[in-house]
Structure formats: C-alpha cells, structure tokens
Amino acid sequence: MGAHRLHEVLAKIDSACAAGRLPIVVFDLDSTLFTTAPRNLKILQAYAHAHGVRWPGLAEVVARLSCDDMGWNIHEDLRRFGVSDQALLDEVKAFWFERFFTDEWLLVDEPVPGAPEFALACHARGALLYYLTGRHVGGMEIGTVRSLRQCGFPFWRGRCVLHLKPSFEMGDAAFKDDAVHDIRSYKGEIVATFENEPGNANMFSRAFPEALHFLLDTIHSPGAPAPDAKLVHIDDFRHG
Numbered sequence: 576m577g578a579h580r581l582h583e584v585l586a587k588i589d590s591a592c593a594a595g596r597l598p599i600v601v602f603d604l605d606s607t608l609f610t611t612a613p614r615n616l617k618i619l620q621a622y623a624h625a626h627g628v629r630w631p632g633l634a635e636v637v638a639r640l641s642c643d644d645m646g647w648n649i650h651e652d653l654r655r656f657g658v659s660d661q662a663l664l665d666e667v668k669a670f671w672f673e674r675f676f677t678d679e680w681l682l683v684d685e686p687v688p689g690a691p692e693f694a695l696a697c698h699a700r701g702a703l704l705y706y707l708t709g710r711h712v713g714g715m716e717i718g719t720v721r722s723l724r725q726c727g728f729p730f731w732r733g734r735c736v737l738h739l740k741p742s743f744e745m746g747d748a749a750f751k752d753d754a755v756h757d758i759r760s761y762k763g764e765i766v767a768t769f770e771n772e773p774g775n776a777n778m779f780s781r782a783f784p785e786a787l788h789f790l791l792d793t794i795h796s797p798g799a800p801a802p803d804a805k806l807v808h809i810d811d812f813r814h815g
C-alpha cells in the first residue's frame with residue numbers, strides 16, 4: 576500500500592541534507608510507533624487476576640482474548656465478547672484508567688513492526704526525530720523514554736526531540752496544534768509526519784502541505800473525522 580512511500584521519506588531526507596536543510600520527521604507514539612494492545616491486554620488480565628473471582632465467567636472470557644482483540648478501550652472489548660454487566664464494565668474501566676496512563680505500564684508496549692528500524696534509518700540519514708505524544712508530563716515521561724530505548728528507537732544521541740503534553744487535562748488536539756508552532760521553530764524542512772488519529776493527520780497535512788503525511792491504519796478514537804484523501808495509509812513501517 577504505502578510502503579514504497581516510506582522509501583520516499585528517506586530520499587527526501589537525503590535531498591534536504593544535500594541542500595543544507597534540517598529534515599524533520601514527526602512521529603506520534605501510541606498506535607503509531609507503539610502498539611498499545613499489550614498494555615491493554617495485560618491491564619485486563621491483571622484485573623481478572625485480582626478481582627475475577629467476584630465475576631463468574633470473566634476469567635474464561637479474558638483467557639480467550641489476545642492482543643488482536645484489543646481495540647480502543649478494554650471495557651468495549653469485553654462488551655464485544657459478551658460481557659454485559661455494567662457494574663463490572665465500570666469497574667474495569669476505572670481499573671484501566673488508573674493504570675493505562677502510567678510510566679510502569681508503558682513498558683509493556685511493543686513497537687509497531689519495522690518502526691524502530693525506520694526511525695533509525697531516518698535518524699542515520701540526518702533527520703531530526705520529533706516524537707510528539709499526547710502522553711502527559713507528570714506520570715508518563717520516564718516510562719516513555721525507557722520504552723523508546725527498550726524498543727530500540729533512537730534517543731540519547733542528539734537530533735531527537737520528545738514533546739509530551741504539559742498536563743493530563745489539556746486536550747490532545749489543542750496540544751498538537753501548539754506543537755506545530757514548536758516544530759516550525761526549528762526552521763527545518765518537515766519531511767513527513769506519522770499519526771494514527773485522522774484528525775491530527777489532517778491537521779498536519781494542512782500545516783505542512785509540502786510534507787508526506789502518513790496515517791497508521793491501527794486503531795483510532797471513536798468518532799474520528801474522515802481522513803483527508805492525500806494521507807498515505809500504512810499498516811506498519813516494514814518497507815523491505
């Protein structure tokens with residue numbers, strides 16, 4: 576599908592460097608560079624382990640689930656698999672909420688196939704990597720760095736920016752809008768952006784019309800807007 580366009584990103588990095596410009600590649604993290612399915616599944620398993628005895632049948636449902644069954648949030652996943660007790664679903668949701676946005680649980684995320692290799696290739700060719708995430712400062716920053724390194728993404732070596740949301744409460748869209756100003760401040764050439772949220776990808780596409788904008792067809796929030804036609808769809812970062 577869009578895999579050959581990943582090669583185009585590398586070529587654009589080369590051209591920018593040859594012209595004496597700083598190439599910049601923007602990467603979202605959750606459901607773009609990382610799959611959050613293991614985080615969701617392990618939180619659900621931890622809930623079932625700690626509280627399953629109170630809910631007959633829950634352990635059996637959870638035992639059947641794999642990472643491929645994980646969607647946007649685990650209470651909806653459970654509902655899809657036949658769990659309808661609202662008190663249980665509410666409790667699972669609260670249990671998930673207390674854990675999903677924490678340093679500790681970020682460490683179970685896995686990279687989207689090919690993502691570390693692609694990020695390394697961009698960096699090695701001279702790009703500045705701009706990791707831009709709705710994860711917040713004050714609970715997720717340490718786990719984010721550890722997770723990036725654990726999965727082999729370039730980090731402690733210069734030309735790597737990590738921009739997190741200043742607070743949990745700030746809206747993701749407003750944050751990414753602000754980030755556009757920061758990205759521009761480098762006065763570089765925005766070569767490509769990678770996102771799983773159509774709304775953010777559309778925003779980047781309008782902010783940086785000369786760049787390539789990729790949309791990861793992983794998962795996205797419910798009620799997301801339609802993606803702009805010019806976005807390049809990819810499933811992962813494998814590019815041969």
Ligand SMILES: [Mg+2]
Binds near residue numbers: 605606607
């Ligand atoms: Mg994301």
